[in-house]
Amino acid sequence: MDIILRGGRVIDPGRNLDIVGDIWVHDDRVAAVGPDLSRADAEIIDVAGKVVVPGLIDMHVHLREPGYEYKEDIRSGTRAAARGGFTAVACMPNTNPVLDSGILIAAVRDRAAQTGIVRVYPIGAITKGSQGQELAELAGMRQAGAVAFSDDGMPVLNAEVMRCALEYAAMFAVPVIQHCEEKSLVGEIGINRGYIATVLGLRGMPAAAEEVMVARDCILAGMTGGHVHIAHVSTAGAVEIVRQAKAKGVKVTAEAAPHHFTLTEAAVDGYNTNAKVNPPLRTAADVAAVRAGLRDGTIDAIATDHAPHAADEKEAEFVLAPSGISGLETAVPLVITELVETGVLTLNEAIGKMTVAPARILGIPGGSLQPGAAADITVIDPAAAEVVNPADFASRGRNTPFAGRELRGMPVLTMVSGTVVMRDRRIVGQ
Amino acid sequence: MRLASKHVLGLQEMGERDIETVLAVAVAMKERLRRGEKKTAELKGRVLVTLFYEPSTRTRTSFELAGKYLGADVVNITVAASSVQKGETLKDTARTLAAMGTDAVAMRHPLSGSAAYLARLLECTVINAGDGMHEHPTQGLLDLFTIREKKGRLAGLRVAIVGDITHSRVARSNIWGLTKLGAEVTVAGPATLLPPDIAKTGVHCCTDVDTALDGADVVNVLRLQLERQQKGLIPTLAEYTALYGIDEARLALAKPDALVLHPGPMNRGIEIAAAVADGKQAAINEQVTNGVAVRMALLKLLLGGGE
Numbered sequence: 001m002d003i004i005l006r007g008g009r010v011i012d013p014g015r016n017l018d019i020v021g022d023i024w025v026h027d028d029r030v031a032a033v034g035p036d037l038s039r040a041d042a043e044i045i046d047v048a049g050k051v052v053v054p055g056l057i058d059m060h061v062h063l064r065e066p067g068y069e070y071k072e073d074i075r076s077g078t079r080a081a082a083r084g085g086f087t088a089v090a091c092m093p094n095t096n097p098v099l100d101s102g103i104l105i106a107a108v109r110d111r112a113a114q115t116g117i118v119r120v121y122p123i124g125a126i127t128k129g130s131q132g133q134e135l136a137e138l139a140g141m142r143q144a145g146a147v148a149f150s151d152d153g154m155p156v157l158n159a160e161v162m163r164c165a166l167e168y169a170a171m172f173a174v175p176v177i178q179h180c181e182e183k184s185l186v187g188e189i190g191i192n193r194g195y196i197a198t199v200l201g202l203r204g205m206p207a208a209a210e211e212v213m214v215a216r217d218c219i220l221a222g223m224t225g226g227h228v229h230i231a232h233v234s235t236a237g238a239v240e241i242v243r244q245a246k247a248k249g250v251k252v253t254a255e256a257a258p259h260h261f262t263l264t265e266a267a268v269d270g271y272n273t274n275a276k277v278n279p280p281l282r283t284a285a286d287v288a289a290v291r292a293g294l295r296d297g298t299i300d301a302i303a304t305d306h307a308p309h310a311a312d313e314k315e316a317e318f319v320l321a322p323s324g325i326s327g328l329e330t331a332v333p334l335v336i337t338e339l340v341e342t343g344v345l346t347l348n349e350a351i352g353k354m355t356v357a358p359a360r361i362l363g364i365p366g367g368s369l370q371p372g373a374a375a376d377i378t379v380i381d382p383a384a385a386e387v388v389n390p391a392d393f394a395s396r397g398r399n400t401p402f403a404g405r406e407l408r409g410m411p412v413l414t415m416v417s418g419t420v421v422m423r424d425r426r427i428v429g430q
Numbered sequence: 431m432r433l434a435s436k437h438v439l440g441l442q443e444m445g446e447r448d449i450e451t452v453l454a455v456a457v458a459m460k461e462r463l464r465r466g467e468k469k470t471a472e473l474k475g476r477v478l479v480t481l482f483y484e485p486s487t488r489t490r491t492s493f494e495l496a497g498k499y500l501g502a503d504v505v506n507i508t509v510a511a512s513s514v515q516k517g518e519t520l521k522d523t524a525r526t527l528a529a530m531g532t533d534a535v536a537m538r539h540p541l542s543g544s545a546a547y548l549a550r551l552l553e554c555t556v557i558n559a560g561d562g563m564h565e566h567p568t569q570g571l572l573d574l575f576t577i578r579e580k581k582g583r584l585a586g587l588r589v590a591i592v593g594d595i596t597h598s599r600v601a602r603s604n605i606w607g608l609t610k611l612g613a614e615v616t617v618a619g620p621a622t623l624l625p626p627d628i629a630k631t632g633v634h635c636c637t638d639v640d641t642a643l644d645g646a647d648v649v650n651v652l653r654l655q656l657e658r659q660q661k662g663l664i665p666t667l668a669e670y671t672a673l674y675g676i677d678e679a680r681l682a683l684a685k686p687d688a689l690v691l692h693p694g695p696m697n698r699g700i701e702i703a704a705a706v707a708d709g710k711q712a713a714i715n716e717q718v719t720n721g722v723a724v725r726m727a728l729l730k731l732l733l734g735g736g737e
Contacts, residue, residue: 195627199442201542201564201599203625271543317520318543319562 001418002026002039008047008379012054012369013352023052025375028417032371047379050412053351054367055087055376058328059358060152060177060231060255060303063089063120065111067096072308072396074108077328078116080306080395082422084328085411087376088119088366089306090358092152093130100125102140109145117421117429118414119376121147121364126165126176130154135164142172147362150177152231153278155213157183162217166226175229175253175361180213180238181205181279190276190323192265194283200271202318207235207286210279214238218245218252229361230254232305234279236289243298253361254293255303258334259325259401261290267401273314273321275401277307291344294353301357302350304331308397326397330388332380334402336409340382347382379413386410386425394427431455433731437549437556440565441606449571449607455727456575456720463499463723473502476733479527480559482508482538488694488718489559489568493536496725502533502733520544524551533733537561555732563597568728569693570603572721574611576713577648579720580689585612590642590684592674593652593701594623600693604650605631618642619674622663639674646684650691651676654701667700677703681711689713
């Protein structure tokens with residue numbers, strides 16, 4: 001089986017390739033990249049005027065299975081990924097039960113093999129039940145295929161537990177991903193401490209709650225030689241702490257989410273639960289700092305923190321509504337519209353943060369169009385504009401603060417292992 | 431006369447005109463109460479539900495009397511008596527009330543934003559009787575009414591609001607109402623009980639209560655929730671009283687005829703000295719009477735025929 005993606009702008013950030021040309025896919029592999037490729041019997045897909053990139057990798061999603069299938073499951077979550085242009089996702093372990101043992105990691109991988117349409121890389125819990133007390137069986141989970149460890153949403157508050165996690169995980173050369181939030185400093189989650197919170201009668205989460213833990217974990221990573229990855233950096237101070245730690249040679253990487261480089265706390269005004277996310281939307285200065293961090297490389301990767309919730313959970317009193325944004329299907333156009341069109345990142349840099357960067361952080365294959373690589377490919381139409389309509393989402397989670405917003409740069413084709421799973425904004429197959 | 435807004439969710443969103451309308455009608459209502467005309471049929475056939483998720487004596491009773499004086503049927507639902515304790519969500523409770531043909535719901539709820547949430551769910555009028563730390567608009571209105579009644583005006587007056595600003599819905603409603611009508615507001619309290627960026631609402635903000643009181647026309651003393659001490663926001667109640675308690679000596683820093691308000695219930699000897707609470711400058715009992723008049727005005731404007 002041969003497919004030729006004809007005449008697109010091919011960008012492969014891992015080797016700084018940016019040409020107009022063709023990609024020949026043979027079976028499940030990239031066979032060649034170059035001008036004027038031809039092959040008898042090949043299916044030709046015209047991608048002229050479009051951008052052809054390695055399959056995008058989202059290193060931070062919540063697929064909710066097992067336990068919260070009413071919010072999302074592996075089937076719907078991977079379809080959302082495919083529709084969003086992602087060929088691989090790393091899923092967080094805060095399911096029910098928490099993914100804190102090898103057998104549960106294996107179960108998620110099996111389930112993904114049966115029902116998923118993109119690659120699924122499970123992240124295991126750091127501590128048993130993500131309770132922050134005792135290390136979970138990291139080796140067992142690693143052997144079963146966990147690509148990183150995180151108690152996402154339940155930050156490891158105890159510094160000694162975190163030190164041990166970093167030291168222990170370093171034996172397998174995988175990162176410990178921390179959702180940085182010093183809980184004792186938090187009034188209510190999901191809203192920044194500041195003017196909007198004050199007016200709404202909420203105390204909010206100060207930037208310091210995030211920064212205190214970013215600083216602590218950078219120090220612990222330096223102490224242990226372990227690799228800490230800072231999830232969803234949202235404050236100017238956190239960006240600066242990571243920048244300084246990197247300059248000192250600490251093994252720290254970081255990601256930013258599209259909502260944190262796009263929206264400010266103003267989006268929460270009126271108790272908008274669709275803009276309730278943890279860490280919260282911050283100030284314009286923080287948005288600018290996150291963008292600057294992406295630009296200078298302090299922030300390595302872009303990850304969605306895709307957090308689907310049921311409509312009736314979000315339709316509640318602000319404090320009772322769960323935090324999170326269904327982000328897989330708006331990420332690419334937000335990157336194009338907010339970062340590339342504004343000149344914060346070149347297209348090459350932006351794609352790098354969604355391909356080769358997360359692949360390197362997690363130590364997984366992918367993120368490359370090198371001949372011989374798995375044919376995981378995403379095609380983006382940079383000119384295609386769309387008004388975000390949550391009803392069109394493949395995700396069960398329709399919780400987005402971007403509804404009604406016009407964005408440009410839509411993913412139009414997603415290919416996993418040589419199989420087209422999304423074309424023209426629609427999932428292919430049943 | 432009608433109000434521009436169907437709901438009363440907060441004084442931040444209530445227009446100046448609506449505030450003035452309520453205050454004007456409340457003058458007539460108070461006069462009616464003074465004359466002993468406590469029963470009319472203006473709201474005959476109308477149903478007001480008071481839905482209280484927090485204990486309250488004066489606000490709930492005030493709404494009930496206001497409704498009854500105008501001839502409305504009033505149903506009181508409190509947490510203990512309702513199905514809320516069985517885990518029914520506010521959404522389901524609201525829909526149940528709507529299905530019973532309620533015309534207005536006055537709700538007290540511990541969560542900020544719950545009144546706005548209820549208003550989105552219901553077709554009928556929602557009156558916020560206090561939502562978390564957000565707003566308590568009817569308290570704000572009765573404070574405005576009381577100040578204007580005693581001082582003859584609001585514009586240009588210097589008002590000090592003293593105490594736990596962070597957790598106070600009364601403070602927020604006072605701030606919006608007073609600044610809209612031209613008063614100059616200073617909030618004062620310990621740094622741990624002042625919310626960030628409060629000055630952006632258009633008030634002065636300080637930690638030194640004497641500065642706030644200096645030359646004030648009105649001192650609005652907030653109730654100190656005793657749990658603030660347990661949570662470590664202040665070291666001891668005694669130290670709070672020493673630094674922020676309003677006693678006669680401190681009150682002397684304000685204008686000689688300065689008015690003292692307190693939304694109640696008072697912690698005598700903590701945020702307010704008994705001598706001040708019972709002194710001639712205090713209008714604390716008057717506030718309660720005015721609360722009925724203001725709520726009558728609101729109900730008439732919201733539920734009346736619109737003549």
